[in-house]
Amino acid sequence: MTTPNVPLWEVFIRSRNGLAHKHVGSLHATDATLALQAARDIYTRRGEGLSIWVVPSHAITASDPSDKGMMFEPAESKIYRHPTFYDVPDEVGHM
Amino acid sequence: MAAASIQVSETPLVLYTLRRADDALILGHRLSEWCGHAPMLEEDMALANIGLDLLGQARELYSYAAKVEGNCNDEDKFASLRDVRQYRNLLLVERPNGDFAQTMARQFFYAAFADLYWRAMMASRDTTLAAIAAKSEKESAYHLRHCSEWMVRLGDGTDESHRRAQSAVDDLWAYTGEMFQADDSERGLIEAGIAVDTAGLRPRWLQTVTSVLSEATLTLPNNDWMQQGGRFGRHSEHLGHLLAELQSMQRTFPGATW
Numbered sequence: 129m130t131t132p133n134v135p136l137w138e139v140f141i142r143s144r145n146g147l148a149h150k151h152v153g154s155l156h157a158t159d160a161t162l163a164l165q166a167a168r169d170i171y172t173r174r175g176e177g178l179s180i181w182v183v184p185s186h187a188i189t190a191s192d193p194s195d196k197g198m199m200f201e202p203a204e205s206k207i208y209r210h211p212t213f214y215d216v217p218d219e220v221g222h223m
Numbered sequence: 224m225a226a227a228s229i230q231v232s233e234t235p236l237v238l239y240t241l242r243r244a245d246d247a248l249i250l251g252h253r254l255s256e257w258c259g260h261a262p263m264l265e266e267d268m269a270l271a272n273i274g275l276d277l278l279g280q281a282r283e284l285y286s287y288a289a290k291v292e293g294n295c296n297d298e299d300k301f302a303s304l305r306d307v308r309q310y311r312n313l314l315l316v317e318r319p320n321g322d323f324a325q326t327m328a329r330q331f332f333y334a335a336f337a338d339l340y341w342r343a344m345m346a347s348r349d350t351t352l353a354a355i356a357a358k359s360e361k362e363s364a365y366h367l368r369h370c371s372e373w374m375v376r377l378g379d380g381t382d383e384s385h386r387r388a389q390s391a392v393d394d395l396w397a398y399t400g401e402m403f404q405a406d407d408s409e410r411g412l413i414e415a416g417i418a419v420d421t422a423g424l425r426p427r428w429l430q431t432v433t434s435v436l437s438e439a440t441l442t443l444p445n446n447d448w449m450q451q452g453g454r455f456g457r458h459s460e461h462l463g464h465l466l467a468e469l470q471s472m473q474r475t476f477p478g479a480t481w
Contacts, residue, residue, distance in 0.1 A: 134263065155265050158376065165369055166265035169272050 137163040138188060139171055140181040149181050157182075226477035229296055229304045235408040237292045238311065239418055240352070241301065242454055244284030245312035248302055249462070250333060251277030252469055253320055262323050269369060273330065276362040283355045303473035307463045308456040315398035317453070317462040321391065324377050324384065328391035331370035335431045336402045337363040339424045348416040371435045378439025389441050400449025403428075 134156040140149035152171050157163035163182040171177065191199055203209070231237065254274030261267035285298035315333060320326045341363050344356035377388040403425045405413065412418035436443050452458065472479060 156263060157265060161372055162265075162376070165372065166269065168365075169269040170265060173268075173272065 240288040248281035250316035324387040334366040396444040
């Protein structure tokens, strides 16, 4: 089985109301309509979804893995950016 | 020793239910033959999903037929231990898969019918059939959408896909008439509000088919002569081969489970 010259699509599924769409994988399809149907057939067979987005893979601009150091390491040493340095009064309850 | 075929007491309701169950089983089995062979992985899954929907419909209908018959037959026996002449499916659904266009055209003609049929059957006075219809209608609606999209892409695609799609439509056309026929045993059920008069569904079926084929730049065949016989057990040579594969396990090892 080959899929020559068939565009690649990224699939995002929202599993419940109130949750965000999450990337679940990719697939090949000739156009958006068939990509949506293929996503339904491949990624929601076990009742995983209430809503599907498909996006042409080429529309995604990705960070370069070799830029990892420059991109992400500077944030690792800045623990003061985590909201853990103050006390939450008990009356606030679960946040 | 090979297991012998069962006897079935075909009262009108048993026969009616078996006919619909056989449609679903045979068409579902045809789609399962694509597993691992479809033009692309995504379509392999799509065809298997449709096949599983149909198999699920067949199981519910067989179980109901067994209950109505009340003769210690069950869904497995109906599927595995009836011979070609005892099968009551439409000739359309036993047509060989052929190329992808043949499979899609066959599925499209059937789904366009099944979608209307199940929707109408939701109003059946038989509550079990009405419940099966309510579940099957959603499945059929999706099958129709999927097949329609493919018909348009095949018909309005390349020269070769157009040629293959047109030839599939022409080859299968004579097998579409049987869906809209009823015999005396069905007419009694229609009058009792249990069955649907499918002849009344044909104008809307034709409307759907015409509109999709025209978008697909395909020509609607104009021959009116229609094949028939499947509902009475008169099948093409293809069904025997299909059943040989479908039934070989239970015929060879009766009652085998795993």
